[in-house]
Amino acid sequence: MTAMLETKNLGISFGGLKAVDGLSLKIEKGRLYGLIGPNGAGKTTAFNLLTGVYKPTMGNFFLDGEKLTGHNTIEINKKGIARTFQNIRLFKQLSVLDNVKAGLHNGHKYSTAEGILRMPAFFRTEKEMDKRAIELLEVFDLAGEKDYLASNLPYGKQRKLEIARALATSPKLLLLDEPAAGMNPNETQELMDTIRFVRDNFDMTILLIEHDMRLVSGICEEITVLNFGTVLAQGETSKVLKDPEVVKAYLGD
């Protein structure tokens, strides 16, 4: 069985700095996979490589067996990788509903002319989009706030909306960059349930970056630990977290 995501010796250097150096990992379909490491370890850079924001200077990565190295962000999203951001990037002046509908952009199409002339395709497609967007918002308990401006949502809900928007692009692989950042323990617990729910109900493979060890040990089945761009440890979560090297990287000597 081929892995959903496979990276082979993936890396990028900025000038002399090797931000990510030889990252190799394999994520099976339907897995909840964690990517952890101290600040500056290259986790977000790895996400930027996987989503085409940066082009890798070494190595390759494959989604469902298809090589995606060198593709741009838009192509990679169309191939099935969607992400959220560490510092929330919502469409602030758009409504909550429109944020999700922007995510449905490539899944539900009609032309600009059909939109301007209000042809039947417009009404039909917009109705489908509304229906699908509300379904997604309901999963995240946001349907009641659908007409709010995204910027008026409380922080925790903004994080959830970002996940809903990413899911709207119907990806095969979802990358979550610190989904629990800034959340209180209750919200984190709720988020863990939601992530599990998404995995089970959307048949999703999820790779997440997180500092909150409770969340990581609670839901990730496998993890990779990065330190200074290189892989420090890899494998089953409970074992890796006990690894003396990992403890040392986090807590120092």
Place this chain on the structure above:
Amino acid sequence: MKNLNNMNKSTKKNMVTYGIVLAMFIFCVVYTTTGMASHLFRGLLVPVCVNVILAISLNLTVGILGELSLGHAGFMCVGAFVGSVFSMAAEETITSVWIRFPLAFLVGGASAAVIGLLVGVPVLRLRGDYLAIVTLAFGEIIKNIVNNIYLATDVNGIHFAIGVESYNNITFDAATKRVYINGAMGITETPNDSNYFVGFALIFITLIVILNLVHSRTGRAIMAIRDNRIAAESVGINITKYKLIAFVISAFFAGVAGVLYGHNLSSLVATKFDYNYSILILVFVVLGGIGSMRGSIIAAVILTALPELLRGLSDYRMLMYAIILIVMMLVNNNETLQMYTQKWFGGLNIKKLFTAAGSKKKGVS
């Protein structure tokens, strides 16, 4: 009534905008047909329509796409000249003004859109101040090129020249010579087809197209790019494509406004479409509220009429104009004053009538 409450918030907002334009139109019809309108008022009607169309179309670039463009008058210039030349050339072949004039709008708008596309491809790679500077330069370039174009026909065919020297080198058959564009002297024989009926019809068309665009899949993509380019890319929205669509449609309607402008005056010169005009259009948009079509319309009407109404002040006219501009901006953003208006006119609920927040509360729950 229930139907009205269930109506989408944005649809409601749009209806108010259409309503305002319709009310303005009815007022103009009543006022002019009853003979109360002064000569000045009649003369202002078409320029007001031109400026309203310009303001709405620039708002698409500035408010919806979120990019500052300072070359809008350049696209208007292209539309005005192409439209006028078309009308002059077609005057004998297409005698019906009902066919010729709409065609002139299409030709003028399309040529402005083509120039918009040519300018947009390199320019839209830039952002913010850089984009503003380059669009400003392009506007001036277009103006200066048009200012030096000579176009004439005679029995031998079409003669085209850039620069007065090369024009003077052409030998014409004097009997059949007809000058279309005479360099800095511009065009002087455009048929005066414009009137405020056509103007208002065009305002409605512009509004319908742009509001429908904004509230569609394309508009959502454009606004997503404005709000967060990186996130828009991450959900698979093609940045270049949608920026260009917005920019080109904006240029198209600037061209249409140019055609209306060109057919209103007996002489059309390129120097009119300078940097000051671009800034004036931007002032309509900024003063009316960036992104608010209704605001742009109202600001364009007031600021077009204002210099004429202040004519009695002669030398102090532009001084007063500037003071009124500053006062309007201060008043619009003054919280204390808004509080007082709320207090005094709260019962009238002016705010509720005119803002989205008011109409939303009725719809939800």
